[in-house]
Amino acid sequence: MASRHQLGEPVVVVEGVEKSFGSFSVLRDVSLTVRRGETVCIIGPSGSGKSTLLRCINGLVPISKGSIKLAGREVNDAKLDKLALRRDVGIVFQQYNLFPHKTALQNVMMAPIHVLKQDKAEVEERARKLLAKVGLSQKLATYPGELSGGQQQRVAIARSLAMNPKVMLFDEVTAALDPETKKEVLVTIQDLAAEGMTCILVTHEMGFAREVADHVYFTDGGVIVEHGSPAEVFGNPREERTKGFLDKVL
Numbered sequence: 001m002a003s004r005h006q007l008g009e010p011v012v013v014v015e016g017v018e019k020s021f022g023s024f025s026v027l028r029d030v031s032l033t034v035r036r037g038e039t040v041c042i043i044g045p046s047g048s049g050k051s052t053l054l055r056c057i058n059g060l061v062p063i064s065k066g067s068i069k070l071a072g073r074e075v076n077d078a079k080l081d082k083l084a085l086r087r088d089v090g091i092v093f094q095q096y097n098l099f100p101h102k103t104a105l106q107n108v109m110m111a112p113i114h115v116l117k118q119d120k121a122e123v124e125e126r127a128r129k130l131l132a133k134v135g136l137s138q139k140l141a142t143y144p145g146e147l148s149g150g151q152q153q154r155v156a157i158a159r160s161l162a163m164n165p166k167v168m169l170f171d172e173v174t175a176a177l178d179p180e181t182k183k184e185v186l187v188t189i190q191d192l193a194a195e196g197m198t199c200i201l202v203t204h205e206m207g208f209a210r211e212v213a214d215h216v217y218f219t220d221g222g223v224i225v226e227h228g229s230p231a232e233v234f235g236n237p238r239e240e241r242t243k244g245f246l247d248k249v250l
């Protein structure tokens with residue numbers, strides 16, 4: 001993927017980040033840079049701090065030390081407009097949390113109308129396009145309960161995209177899906193990445209990470225153990241911990 005589009009300026013710059021919950025240290029000296037158009041995958045064992053890192057990047061979790069800049073602005077600056085941050089960083093979780101009493105189209109339209117106060121007709125036009133993009137043109141009026149897990153997850157992705165974010169964070173979004181629907185969600189993400197959306201993906205799908213990532217980070221125990229191109233990290237890992245993890249999951 002790396003050569004398919006030109007990488008731009010840094011969108012997310014994480015420097016020397018530490019995060020503790022009480023006396024429990026979850027992230028230690030974590031640094032990473034993601035450029036516009038880049039797809040970064042974060043892999044590593046459960047409990048290594050991957051979700052916490054994503055939550056720090058979109059300001060859901062305050063950091064204990066270090067700096068996180070989003071499009072040049074410090075995420076943890078108390079003066080930062082939190083609404084602007086929410087708009088700039090889309091995040092999709094394993095649990096899609098759609099509103100059950102709203103249709104797919106209404107779910108995608110909610111935040112732009114109620115949070116950003118955008119014009120309803122314009123929002124609707126965009127929402128229809130986004131649902132078409134994720135392959136759900138036929139499901140505009142369908143309620144979440146009548147959609148498969150993969151379809152719900154694609155609505156959740158469209159809902160995030162409706163805020164027109166600068167970067168999309170995906171936290172194990174296919175972990176709860178069965179194999180067939182997993183595939184359609186992965187293809188959706190792959191299309192987004194190919195179009196040049198800046199993406200940070202936490203995933204256990206190693207084949208997918210290897211295929212879509214421009215850069216891969218391996219985390220364990222709250223530190224970045226190593227990072228590099230997919231060919232480097234998957235094909236020729238330098239660290240024993242990386243080798244041990246890949247031996248288990250590949």
Ligand SMILES: Nc1ncnc2c1ncn2[C@@H]1O[C@H](COP(=O)(O)OP(=O)(O)O)[C@@H](O)[C@H]1O
Nearest residue numbers: 021024026044045046047048049050051052053
């Ligand atoms: N709000 C919290 N309070 C206390 N401990 C937490 C909290 N969130 C996460 N942790 C702990 O931090 C560690 C890293 O968690 P997490 O970021 O979810 O890892 P991963 O996503 O890599 O599985 C785990 O040991 C987890 O129990």
Ligand SMILES: [Mg+2]
Nearest residue numbers: 050051052172
């Ligand atoms: Mg996690």
